[in-house]
Amino acid sequence: MNQKKKKIRAIVRKSERIAENIFSMELFTEEPLSVRPGQFVGLYPDGEDKLLLRPISICEYRKETGILRLVYRVQGGGTKEFSGWKEGKETAFLGILGNGYPVEEIAEKAGGETGSVLLFGGGIGIPPLLALARELSAKTKVTTVLGYKTEETFLLHEFEQYGPVFTATEDGSCGTKGTVLDAVRENGISGDVLCACGPTPMLRAVKHFAEGRDCYLSLEERMACGIGACLACVCKTTDIDAHSHVHNARVCVEGPVFAADRVEI
Amino acid sequence: MEKTAEKTNRPDMTVEIAGVTLQNPVMTASGTFGSGMEYEDFLDLNRLGAVVTKGVANHPWEGNPTPRVAEVYGGMLNAIGLQNPGVDVFIERDLAFLKEKDTKIIVNVVGKTVEDYLEVVERLSEEDAVAMLEINVSCPNVKEGAIAFGQDAKALSDITGRIRRVSKKPIIIKLSPNVTDIVLLAKAAEDAGADALSMINTITGMKIDPESRRFVLANKTGGLSGPAVKPVAVRMVYQCAQAVKIPIIGMGGIANAQDAAEFLLAGASAVAIGCMHFHEPDTALQVVDGLEDYLVRQKLSSVRELIGAVRE
Incomplete structure:
Protein backbone atom coordinates (compact mmCIF):
# COMPACT_ATOMS: atom_id res chain seq x y z
CA MET A 1 0.00 0.00 0.00
CA ASN A 2 2.89 2.35 0.71
CA GLN A 3 3.81 3.39 -2.78
CA LYS A 4 6.91 5.48 -3.31
CA LYS A 5 6.40 9.21 -3.17
CA LYS A 6 7.62 11.03 -6.24
CA LYS A 7 7.01 13.74 -8.77
CA ILE A 8 4.27 12.40 -11.03
CA ARG A 9 3.86 13.79 -14.52
CA ALA A 10 0.35 14.84 -15.42
CA ILE A 11 -1.61 16.63 -18.12
CA VAL A 12 -4.57 18.89 -17.45
CA ARG A 13 -7.61 17.38 -19.16
CA LYS A 14 -10.25 19.72 -17.85
CA SER A 15 -10.36 22.81 -15.68
CA GLU A 16 -13.52 24.65 -14.75
CA ARG A 17 -15.00 27.02 -12.23
CA ILE A 18 -17.75 25.28 -10.28
CA ALA A 19 -18.60 27.95 -7.68
CA GLU A 20 -17.25 31.28 -6.52
CA ASN A 21 -13.48 30.82 -6.18
CA ILE A 22 -13.91 27.03 -6.41
CA PHE A 23 -12.32 25.19 -9.32
CA SER A 24 -12.33 21.59 -10.49
CA MET A 25 -9.26 20.31 -12.32
CA GLU A 26 -8.89 16.91 -13.91
CA LEU A 27 -5.35 15.65 -14.31
CA PHE A 28 -4.44 12.64 -16.40
CA THR A 29 -1.52 10.53 -15.24
CA GLU A 30 -0.10 7.79 -17.39
CA GLU A 31 1.00 5.71 -14.47
CA PRO A 32 -1.63 4.06 -12.32
CA LEU A 33 -1.89 5.48 -8.84
CA SER A 34 -2.92 3.97 -5.54
CA VAL A 35 -5.13 6.51 -3.81
CA ARG A 36 -7.16 6.43 -0.61
CA PRO A 37 -9.90 8.99 0.09
CA GLY A 38 -8.47 11.88 2.09
CA GLN A 39 -4.98 11.71 0.60
CA PHE A 40 -3.56 14.74 -1.16
CA VAL A 41 -1.02 15.86 -3.74
CA GLY A 42 1.45 18.73 -3.84
CA LEU A 43 0.86 20.91 -6.86
CA TYR A 44 3.52 23.45 -7.81
CA PRO A 45 2.95 26.83 -9.46
CA ASP A 46 5.19 27.47 -12.46
CA GLY A 47 6.40 30.86 -11.33
CA GLU A 48 9.97 30.69 -9.98
CA ASP A 49 9.08 33.17 -7.26
CA LYS A 50 6.84 30.51 -5.70
CA LEU A 51 8.73 27.50 -4.43
CA LEU A 52 6.42 25.58 -2.19
CA LEU A 53 3.89 22.95 -3.10
CA ARG A 54 0.21 23.63 -2.64
CA PRO A 55 -1.27 20.70 -0.75
CA ILE A 56 -4.56 19.88 -2.46
CA SER A 57 -6.84 17.06 -1.41
CA ILE A 58 -7.85 14.49 -3.98
CA CYS A 59 -11.54 14.71 -4.79
CA GLU A 60 -11.63 11.52 -6.85
CA TYR A 61 -9.35 9.17 -8.70
CA ARG A 62 -10.56 6.74 -11.34
CA LYS A 63 -8.05 4.08 -12.18
CA GLU A 64 -9.94 3.08 -15.33
CA THR A 65 -9.51 6.54 -16.89
CA GLY A 66 -6.33 7.64 -15.13
CA ILE A 67 -8.07 10.86 -14.12
CA LEU A 68 -7.21 12.47 -10.81
CA ARG A 69 -9.68 15.18 -9.91
CA LEU A 70 -8.78 18.08 -7.67
CA VAL A 71 -11.34 20.57 -6.41
CA TYR A 72 -9.69 23.55 -4.78
CA ARG A 73 -10.33 27.10 -3.69
CA VAL A 74 -8.41 30.03 -5.14
CA GLN A 75 -6.77 31.47 -2.09
CA GLY A 76 -3.56 33.14 -3.22
CA GLY A 77 -1.24 33.57 -6.16
CA GLY A 78 -0.47 29.85 -6.55
CA THR A 79 -4.03 28.60 -6.70
CA LYS A 80 -4.93 31.58 -8.87
CA GLU A 81 -2.32 30.40 -11.35
CA PHE A 82 -3.76 26.85 -11.28
CA SER A 83 -7.21 28.20 -12.10
CA GLY A 84 -5.78 29.59 -15.32
CA TRP A 85 -4.28 26.30 -16.46
CA LYS A 86 -5.84 25.09 -19.71
CA GLU A 87 -6.45 21.65 -21.17
CA GLY A 88 -3.16 20.19 -22.38
CA LYS A 89 -1.03 21.98 -19.78
CA GLU A 90 1.73 19.70 -18.49
CA THR A 91 2.76 19.62 -14.86
CA ALA A 92 4.24 17.30 -12.24
CA PHE A 93 2.82 16.95 -8.76
CA LEU A 94 4.25 15.41 -5.64
CA GLY A 95 2.28 12.39 -4.58
CA ILE A 96 0.56 10.54 -3.29
CA LEU A 97 0.76 12.22 0.12
CA GLY A 98 -0.78 11.66 3.55
CA ASN A 99 -2.57 8.73 5.11
CA GLY A 100 -6.20 9.16 4.01
CA TYR A 101 -9.31 7.76 5.66
CA PRO A 102 -9.13 4.10 6.76
CA LEU A 219 -6.78 18.49 9.42
CA GLU A 220 -5.15 21.26 7.48
CA GLU A 221 -1.88 23.04 8.24
CA ARG A 222 0.70 25.14 6.41
CA MET A 223 3.27 22.83 4.83
CA ALA A 224 6.68 23.11 3.25
CA CYS A 225 8.03 19.68 2.26
CA GLY A 226 4.84 17.59 2.31
CA ILE A 227 6.80 14.42 3.13
CA GLY A 228 7.51 14.67 6.85
CA ALA A 229 10.98 16.18 6.88
CA CYS A 230 10.56 19.85 7.71
CA LEU A 231 8.18 19.55 10.68
CA ALA A 232 6.18 22.62 9.69
CA CYS A 233 2.70 21.11 9.60
CA VAL A 234 2.34 19.60 13.03
CA CYS A 235 -0.79 19.24 15.13
CA LYS A 236 -1.13 18.68 18.85
CA THR A 237 -1.65 15.06 19.81
CA THR A 238 -2.85 13.57 23.07
CA ASP A 239 -0.13 10.90 23.02
CA ILE A 240 3.61 11.25 22.57
CA ASP A 241 4.16 11.19 18.82
CA ALA A 242 6.33 8.53 17.26
CA HIS A 243 8.55 10.86 15.25
CA SER A 244 9.68 13.65 17.58
CA HIS A 245 8.61 12.10 20.89
CA VAL A 246 6.72 15.21 21.94
CA HIS A 247 3.01 15.82 21.23
CA ASN A 248 3.26 16.86 17.63
CA ALA A 249 2.15 14.62 14.79
CA ARG A 250 2.98 15.58 11.22
CA VAL A 251 -0.21 16.41 9.33
CA CYS A 252 1.47 15.53 6.00
CA VAL A 253 2.53 12.02 7.03
CA GLU A 254 0.67 10.80 10.12
CA GLY A 255 -2.33 12.78 8.86
CA PRO A 256 -4.16 14.59 7.48
CA VAL A 257 -6.78 12.15 8.85
CA PHE A 258 -6.66 11.50 12.57
CA ALA A 259 -8.93 9.71 15.01
CA ALA A 260 -10.56 12.65 16.79
CA ASP A 261 -9.54 11.47 20.26
CA ARG A 262 -5.87 11.46 19.18
CA VAL A 263 -5.67 15.17 18.41
CA GLU A 264 -6.23 18.36 20.34
CA ILE A 265 -7.86 20.96 18.16
CA MET B 1 39.96 -1.50 -17.54
CA GLU B 2 37.55 0.52 -19.57
CA LYS B 3 35.69 1.52 -16.47
CA THR B 4 38.86 2.80 -14.82
CA ALA B 5 39.73 4.79 -17.88
CA GLU B 6 36.29 6.32 -17.95
CA LYS B 7 36.53 7.17 -14.32
CA THR B 8 39.85 8.93 -14.59
CA ASN B 9 38.39 11.15 -17.29
CA ARG B 10 35.81 12.44 -14.88
CA PRO B 11 36.81 15.31 -12.64
CA ASP B 12 37.82 14.66 -9.07
CA MET B 13 34.86 15.68 -6.94
CA THR B 14 36.39 15.02 -3.53
CA VAL B 15 36.96 17.77 -1.01
CA GLU B 16 38.38 17.77 2.47
CA ILE B 17 36.90 19.48 5.49
CA ALA B 18 38.80 19.33 8.78
CA GLY B 19 40.56 16.11 7.81
CA VAL B 20 37.35 14.42 6.62
CA THR B 21 37.26 13.54 2.93
CA LEU B 22 33.87 13.94 1.25
CA GLN B 23 33.16 12.13 -2.02
CA ASN B 24 31.78 15.41 -3.35
CA PRO B 25 31.18 18.88 -1.93
CA VAL B 26 27.37 18.64 -1.82
CA MET B 27 25.58 18.33 1.51
CA THR B 28 22.06 18.82 2.76
CA ALA B 29 21.33 21.84 4.93
CA SER B 30 20.23 21.18 8.47
CA GLY B 31 16.52 21.27 9.15
CA THR B 32 15.38 20.83 5.59
CA PHE B 33 16.20 17.17 5.21
CA GLY B 34 15.32 15.47 8.51
CA SER B 35 17.85 12.67 8.82
CA GLY B 36 17.40 11.75 5.19
CA MET B 37 14.82 9.03 5.73
CA GLU B 38 11.98 11.01 4.22
CA TYR B 39 14.03 11.75 1.11
CA GLU B 40 15.00 8.17 0.33
CA ASP B 41 12.13 7.89 -2.15
CA PHE B 42 13.62 10.75 -4.15
CA LEU B 43 17.38 10.40 -4.13
CA ASP B 44 20.18 7.99 -3.39
CA LEU B 45 21.71 9.20 -0.13
CA ASN B 46 24.87 7.25 -0.98
CA ARG B 47 25.69 9.80 -3.63
CA LEU B 48 25.77 12.83 -1.36
CA GLY B 49 28.94 14.32 0.08
CA ALA B 50 27.32 14.45 3.49
CA VAL B 51 23.96 14.47 5.17
CA VAL B 52 23.63 17.24 7.73
CA THR B 53 20.86 16.30 10.12
CA LYS B 54 18.16 18.39 11.71
CA GLY B 55 19.22 19.94 15.01
CA VAL B 56 19.54 17.52 17.91
CA ALA B 57 19.18 18.59 21.55
CA ASN B 58 19.78 16.72 24.79
CA HIS B 59 16.00 16.27 25.29
CA PRO B 60 13.00 16.29 22.94
CA TRP B 61 11.91 19.80 21.93
CA GLU B 62 8.31 20.66 21.04
CA GLY B 63 9.12 23.53 18.71
CA ASN B 64 6.92 26.55 18.04
CA PRO B 65 3.16 26.89 17.54
CA THR B 66 1.79 26.73 13.98
CA PRO B 67 1.71 28.21 11.37
CA ARG B 68 5.42 27.62 11.21
CA VAL B 69 6.06 28.42 7.56
CA ALA B 70 5.11 31.07 5.04
CA GLU B 71 6.03 31.48 1.43
CA VAL B 72 7.57 34.77 0.34
CA TYR B 73 8.87 35.99 -2.99
CA GLY B 74 11.68 33.64 -4.05
CA GLY B 75 11.85 31.89 -0.72
CA MET B 76 10.16 31.08 2.51
CA LEU B 77 10.06 31.97 6.16
CA ASN B 78 10.22 29.26 8.79
CA ALA B 79 9.86 29.26 12.52
CA ILE B 80 9.83 25.55 13.29
CA GLY B 81 11.61 26.13 16.59
CA LEU B 82 13.92 23.13 16.40
CA GLN B 83 11.39 20.41 17.16
CA ASN B 84 13.44 17.26 17.64
CA PRO B 85 13.27 13.95 19.51
CA GLY B 86 16.45 14.45 21.50
CA VAL B 87 19.82 12.73 21.27
CA ASP B 88 18.74 9.30 22.60
CA VAL B 89 16.12 8.71 19.93
CA PHE B 90 18.41 10.30 17.37
CA ILE B 91 21.20 7.81 18.06
CA GLU B 92 18.86 4.82 18.22
CA ARG B 93 16.84 5.57 15.14
CA ASP B 94 18.29 8.26 12.88
CA LEU B 95 21.97 7.51 13.31
CA ALA B 96 21.31 3.77 12.99
CA PHE B 97 19.61 4.50 9.67
CA LEU B 98 22.27 6.88 8.39
CA LYS B 99 25.30 4.79 9.29
CA GLU B 100 24.25 2.20 6.72
CA LYS B 101 24.70 4.81 4.01
CA ASP B 102 27.87 5.57 2.09
CA THR B 103 27.93 9.24 2.99
CA LYS B 104 29.40 11.34 5.76
CA ILE B 105 27.17 12.13 8.71
CA ILE B 106 27.25 15.62 10.15
CA VAL B 107 25.00 16.11 13.15
CA ASN B 108 23.61 19.56 13.87
CA VAL B 109 23.68 20.26 17.61
CA VAL B 110 21.33 22.65 19.44
CA GLY B 111 20.92 23.68 23.04
CA LYS B 112 19.50 26.28 25.38
CA THR B 113 22.58 26.47 27.59
CA VAL B 114 26.24 25.71 27.01
CA GLU B 115 25.80 22.62 29.17
CA ASP B 116 23.02 21.38 26.86
CA TYR B 117 25.36 21.64 23.90
CA LEU B 118 28.18 19.94 25.77
CA GLU B 119 25.95 17.03 26.76
CA VAL B 120 24.98 16.36 23.14
CA VAL B 121 28.55 16.85 21.90
CA GLU B 122 29.87 14.38 24.48
CA ARG B 123 27.26 11.78 23.54
CA LEU B 124 27.88 12.11 19.83
CA SER B 125 31.65 12.12 20.29
CA GLU B 126 31.32 8.45 21.26
CA GLU B 127 29.56 7.54 18.01
CA ASP B 128 32.00 6.32 15.38
CA ALA B 129 29.53 6.92 12.56
CA VAL B 130 29.45 10.67 13.19
CA ALA B 131 32.01 12.45 11.01
CA MET B 132 31.56 15.99 12.26
CA LEU B 133 29.35 18.14 14.44
CA GLU B 134 27.72 21.31 13.25
CA ILE B 135 27.07 23.64 16.14
CA ASN B 136 23.88 25.62 15.66
CA VAL B 137 24.42 28.94 17.36
CA SER B 138 22.33 30.79 14.83
CA CYS B 139 18.73 29.58 14.81
CA PRO B 140 16.64 32.76 14.92
CA ASN B 141 13.48 30.98 16.05
CA VAL B 142 14.11 29.92 19.61
CA LYS B 143 14.19 32.33 22.49
CA GLU B 144 16.80 30.70 24.68
CA GLY B 145 20.25 29.64 23.59
CA ALA B 146 21.02 29.11 19.94
CA ILE B 147 21.27 32.55 18.43
CA ALA B 148 22.23 34.20 21.72
CA PHE B 149 25.60 32.52 21.26
CA GLY B 150 25.89 33.42 17.61
CA GLN B 151 25.42 37.17 17.65
CA ASP B 152 28.09 38.12 20.14
CA ALA B 153 31.77 37.46 19.44
CA LYS B 154 32.64 36.88 23.08
CA ALA B 155 29.76 34.46 23.68
CA LEU B 156 30.58 32.66 20.44
CA SER B 157 34.22 32.40 21.35
CA ASP B 158 33.33 31.02 24.77
CA ILE B 159 30.93 28.32 23.58
CA THR B 160 33.21 27.35 20.69
CA GLY B 161 36.16 26.96 23.05
CA ARG B 162 34.21 24.88 25.53
CA ILE B 163 32.80 22.61 22.86
CA ARG B 164 36.22 22.29 21.23
CA ARG B 165 37.67 21.04 24.51
CA VAL B 166 35.12 18.21 24.91
CA SER B 167 34.47 17.28 21.29
CA LYS B 168 36.30 14.35 19.79
CA LYS B 169 34.89 15.27 16.40
CA PRO B 170 35.70 18.23 14.19
CA ILE B 171 33.29 21.07 14.91
CA ILE B 172 31.66 23.31 12.36
CA ILE B 173 30.24 26.56 13.70
CA LYS B 174 27.12 27.60 11.81
CA LEU B 175 27.08 31.37 11.58
CA SER B 176 24.14 33.73 11.66
CA PRO B 177 23.79 36.43 9.02
CA ASN B 178 21.82 38.52 11.52
CA VAL B 179 24.87 40.41 12.70
CA THR B 180 26.57 43.71 11.88
CA ASP B 181 29.82 42.12 10.72
CA ILE B 182 29.88 38.39 10.13
CA VAL B 183 33.65 38.44 9.67
CA LEU B 184 34.14 39.28 13.35
CA LEU B 185 32.11 36.23 14.31
CA ALA B 186 33.92 34.03 11.80
CA LYS B 187 37.29 35.08 13.23
CA ALA B 188 36.08 34.63 16.80
CA ALA B 189 35.00 31.07 16.02
CA GLU B 190 38.27 30.30 14.25
CA ASP B 191 40.36 31.71 17.07
CA ALA B 192 38.38 29.68 19.61
CA GLY B 193 39.13 26.44 17.80
CA ALA B 194 36.39 25.90 15.24
CA ASP B 195 37.48 23.40 12.60
CA ALA B 196 35.17 24.79 9.94
CA LEU B 197 32.36 27.30 9.43
CA SER B 198 29.02 26.93 7.77
CA MET B 199 27.01 29.89 6.55
CA ILE B 200 24.51 31.29 6.28
CA ASN B 201 21.72 30.34 8.61
CA THR B 202 18.42 32.03 7.76
CA ILE B 203 17.89 35.78 7.78
CA THR B 204 15.25 36.95 10.25
CA GLY B 205 12.14 38.11 8.44
CA MET B 206 8.45 38.78 8.90
CA LYS B 207 5.26 38.53 6.88
CA ILE B 208 1.95 40.22 7.57
CA ASP B 209 -1.32 39.38 5.82
CA PRO B 210 -2.82 42.74 4.91
CA GLU B 211 -6.34 41.28 4.59
CA SER B 212 -6.52 39.72 8.03
CA ARG B 213 -3.98 42.25 9.37
CA ARG B 214 -2.30 39.43 11.25
CA PHE B 215 1.21 38.00 11.38
CA VAL B 216 1.37 35.00 9.08
CA LEU B 217 3.67 33.04 11.41
CA ALA B 218 2.55 32.24 14.95
CA ASN B 219 6.08 33.18 16.01
CA LYS B 220 5.70 36.56 14.24
CA THR B 221 9.26 36.35 12.89
CA GLY B 222 10.87 33.52 10.95
CA GLY B 223 14.06 32.71 9.09
CA LEU B 224 14.19 33.60 5.42
CA SER B 225 15.72 31.03 3.09
CA GLY B 226 15.61 30.21 -0.61
CA PRO B 227 16.97 31.88 -3.75
CA ALA B 228 16.02 35.28 -2.30
CA VAL B 229 18.94 35.08 0.17
CA LYS B 230 21.59 33.74 -2.18
CA PRO B 231 23.39 37.00 -3.04
CA VAL B 232 23.69 37.83 0.66
CA ALA B 233 25.06 34.37 1.39
CA VAL B 234 27.60 34.47 -1.46
CA ARG B 235 28.83 37.86 -0.28
CA MET B 236 29.22 36.66 3.31
CA VAL B 237 31.06 33.50 2.26
CA TYR B 238 33.42 35.60 0.17
CA GLN B 239 34.09 38.06 3.01
CA CYS B 240 34.75 35.31 5.53
CA ALA B 241 36.88 33.26 3.15
CA GLN B 242 39.17 36.30 2.85
CA ALA B 243 39.50 36.49 6.63
CA VAL B 244 39.81 32.92 7.93
CA LYS B 245 41.93 29.90 7.09
CA ILE B 246 39.46 27.20 8.13
CA PRO B 247 37.15 25.76 5.46
CA ILE B 248 33.69 27.18 4.86
CA ILE B 249 30.54 25.30 3.93
CA GLY B 250 28.40 27.69 1.90
CA MET B 251 24.63 27.68 1.70
CA GLY B 252 21.69 29.92 1.04
CA GLY B 253 19.19 29.36 -1.77
CA ILE B 254 21.26 26.98 -3.88
CA ALA B 255 18.98 25.57 -6.57
CA ASN B 256 21.41 24.17 -9.14
CA ALA B 257 25.04 23.53 -10.01
CA GLN B 258 25.60 27.10 -11.19
CA ASP B 259 24.55 28.37 -7.77
CA ALA B 260 26.83 25.84 -6.07
CA ALA B 261 29.74 26.93 -8.28
CA GLU B 262 29.17 30.52 -7.21
CA PHE B 263 29.65 29.59 -3.57
CA LEU B 264 32.77 27.56 -4.32
CA LEU B 265 34.23 30.41 -6.36
CA ALA B 266 33.48 32.75 -3.49
CA GLY B 267 35.63 30.58 -1.26
CA ALA B 268 33.44 27.78 0.10
CA SER B 269 35.00 24.30 0.22
CA ALA B 270 31.61 22.63 0.15
CA VAL B 271 27.98 23.61 -0.24
CA ALA B 272 24.66 22.64 1.29
CA ILE B 273 21.22 22.47 -0.28
CA GLY B 274 18.27 23.38 1.90
CA CYS B 275 15.01 25.04 1.04
CA MET B 276 15.07 24.00 -2.61
CA HIS B 277 14.44 20.41 -1.58
CA PHE B 278 10.91 21.55 -0.86
CA HIS B 279 10.60 22.57 -4.48
CA GLU B 280 12.48 19.67 -6.05
CA PRO B 281 13.20 16.85 -3.61
CA ASP B 282 16.26 15.60 -5.48
CA THR B 283 17.97 18.99 -5.83
CA ALA B 284 21.14 17.87 -4.02
CA LEU B 285 21.65 15.06 -6.48
CA GLN B 286 21.02 17.33 -9.45
CA VAL B 287 23.69 19.63 -8.05
CA VAL B 288 26.18 16.74 -7.73
CA ASP B 289 25.64 15.72 -11.35
CA GLY B 290 25.45 19.28 -12.61
CA LEU B 291 28.64 20.29 -10.86
CA GLU B 292 30.52 17.42 -12.44
CA ASP B 293 29.29 18.47 -15.88
CA TYR B 294 30.21 22.05 -15.10
CA LEU B 295 33.79 21.01 -14.25
CA VAL B 296 34.07 19.11 -17.52
CA ARG B 297 32.79 22.13 -19.40
CA GLN B 298 35.20 24.40 -17.58
CA LYS B 299 38.01 21.91 -18.29
CA LEU B 300 38.86 21.51 -14.61
CA SER B 301 40.18 18.23 -13.29
CA SER B 302 39.17 18.78 -9.68
CA VAL B 303 36.37 20.59 -7.94
CA ARG B 304 38.98 21.90 -5.52
CA GLU B 305 40.32 24.14 -8.27
CA LEU B 306 37.14 26.13 -7.96
CA ILE B 307 37.47 26.98 -4.30
CA GLY B 308 38.03 30.70 -3.95
CA ALA B 309 38.94 30.95 -7.63
CA VAL B 310 36.72 33.89 -8.46
CA ARG B 311 38.49 36.24 -10.88
CA GLU B 312 38.87 39.91 -10.03
Missing part, protein backbone atom coordinates in the same frame (compact mmCIF):
# COMPACT_ATOMS: atom_id res chain seq x y z
CA VAL A 103 -12.22 3.05 4.80
CA GLU A 104 -12.33 -0.60 5.94
CA GLU A 105 -11.89 0.35 9.57
CA ILE A 106 -14.58 3.02 9.37
CA ALA A 107 -17.09 0.69 7.73
CA GLU A 108 -16.35 -2.04 10.22
CA LYS A 109 -16.70 0.28 13.21
CA ALA A 110 -19.97 1.54 11.79
CA GLY A 111 -21.28 -2.02 11.78
CA GLY A 112 -21.10 -2.68 8.06
CA GLU A 113 -24.34 -2.94 6.07
CA THR A 114 -26.55 -2.45 9.11
CA GLY A 115 -24.66 0.60 10.36
CA SER A 116 -24.18 4.09 9.09
CA VAL A 117 -21.49 6.72 8.65
CA LEU A 118 -22.15 10.42 8.87
CA LEU A 119 -19.91 12.65 6.77
CA PHE A 120 -19.44 16.34 7.54
CA GLY A 121 -17.92 18.60 4.93
CA GLY A 122 -17.41 22.33 5.29
CA GLY A 123 -16.41 24.60 2.41
CA ILE A 124 -13.22 23.48 0.72
CA GLY A 125 -13.22 20.48 3.10
CA ILE A 126 -16.02 18.98 1.03
CA PRO A 127 -14.11 17.60 -2.01
CA PRO A 128 -12.14 14.74 -0.36
CA LEU A 129 -15.36 13.39 1.13
CA LEU A 130 -16.73 12.57 -2.32
CA ALA A 131 -14.38 9.62 -2.83
CA LEU A 132 -14.95 8.61 0.78
CA ALA A 133 -18.73 8.63 0.28
CA ARG A 134 -18.33 6.50 -2.81
CA GLU A 135 -16.11 3.90 -1.19
CA LEU A 136 -18.07 3.74 2.05
CA SER A 137 -21.42 3.49 0.28
CA ALA A 138 -20.39 0.06 -1.01
CA LYS A 139 -19.97 -1.16 2.56
CA THR A 140 -22.35 0.79 4.78
CA LYS A 141 -25.05 3.45 4.78
CA VAL A 142 -23.73 6.96 4.18
CA THR A 143 -25.37 10.24 5.10
CA THR A 144 -23.66 13.49 4.17
CA VAL A 145 -24.05 16.95 5.64
CA LEU A 146 -22.43 19.74 3.67
CA GLY A 147 -21.87 23.28 4.85
CA TYR A 148 -21.58 26.18 2.39
CA LYS A 149 -21.46 29.94 2.69
CA THR A 150 -24.33 30.54 0.28
CA GLU A 151 -26.63 28.75 -2.11
CA GLU A 152 -23.76 28.63 -4.59
CA THR A 153 -23.09 25.01 -3.69
CA PHE A 154 -20.68 22.61 -5.38
CA LEU A 155 -20.42 18.81 -5.68
CA LEU A 156 -23.78 18.58 -3.90
CA HIS A 157 -25.53 16.50 -6.55
CA GLU A 158 -22.56 14.19 -6.91
CA PHE A 159 -22.90 13.21 -3.27
CA GLU A 160 -26.58 12.36 -3.74
CA GLN A 161 -25.72 9.16 -5.63
CA TYR A 162 -24.17 7.71 -2.46
CA GLY A 163 -26.93 8.44 0.07
CA PRO A 164 -29.03 11.18 1.63
CA VAL A 165 -27.43 14.66 1.60
CA PHE A 166 -28.35 17.59 3.83
CA THR A 167 -27.02 21.11 3.55
CA ALA A 168 -26.45 24.07 5.80
CA THR A 169 -25.62 27.57 4.63
CA GLU A 170 -24.41 30.55 6.58
CA ASP A 171 -27.05 32.79 5.04
CA GLY A 172 -29.83 30.19 5.03
CA SER A 173 -30.22 30.37 1.26
CA CYS A 174 -29.96 26.59 0.89
CA GLY A 175 -30.95 24.00 3.50
CA THR A 176 -30.64 24.78 7.19
CA LYS A 177 -29.51 28.27 8.13
CA GLY A 178 -26.45 27.81 10.30
CA THR A 179 -23.84 25.10 10.70
CA VAL A 180 -23.71 21.45 9.69
CA LEU A 181 -24.62 20.54 13.27
CA ASP A 182 -27.68 22.80 13.06
CA ALA A 183 -28.66 20.72 10.02
CA VAL A 184 -28.16 17.51 12.02
CA ARG A 185 -30.44 18.73 14.80
CA GLU A 186 -33.05 20.13 12.46
CA ASN A 187 -33.29 16.91 10.46
CA GLY A 188 -32.73 14.39 13.25
CA ILE A 189 -29.76 12.85 11.44
CA SER A 190 -27.71 10.15 13.13
CA GLY A 191 -24.71 7.97 12.37
CA ASP A 192 -22.60 5.32 14.08
CA VAL A 193 -19.25 6.72 12.94
CA LEU A 194 -18.45 10.32 12.01
CA CYS A 195 -15.96 11.66 9.45
CA ALA A 196 -15.30 15.34 8.95
CA CYS A 197 -13.23 17.67 6.82
CA GLY A 198 -13.48 21.43 6.96
CA PRO A 199 -12.58 24.50 8.99
CA THR A 200 -11.23 23.97 12.50
CA PRO A 201 -14.31 25.36 14.35
CA MET A 202 -16.43 22.80 12.48
CA LEU A 203 -14.02 19.97 13.29
CA ARG A 204 -14.01 21.00 16.93
CA ALA A 205 -17.82 20.99 17.00
CA VAL A 206 -18.03 17.60 15.29
CA LYS A 207 -15.49 16.14 17.71
CA HIS A 208 -17.60 17.40 20.62
CA PHE A 209 -20.80 16.11 18.98
CA ALA A 210 -19.28 12.64 18.49
CA GLU A 211 -19.55 11.96 22.24
CA GLY A 212 -17.73 8.66 22.41
CA ARG A 213 -18.55 7.55 18.87
CA ASP A 214 -15.63 6.87 16.55
CA CYS A 215 -14.80 10.05 14.74
CA TYR A 216 -12.18 10.85 12.08
CA LEU A 217 -11.04 14.37 11.31
CA SER A 218 -9.01 15.59 8.38
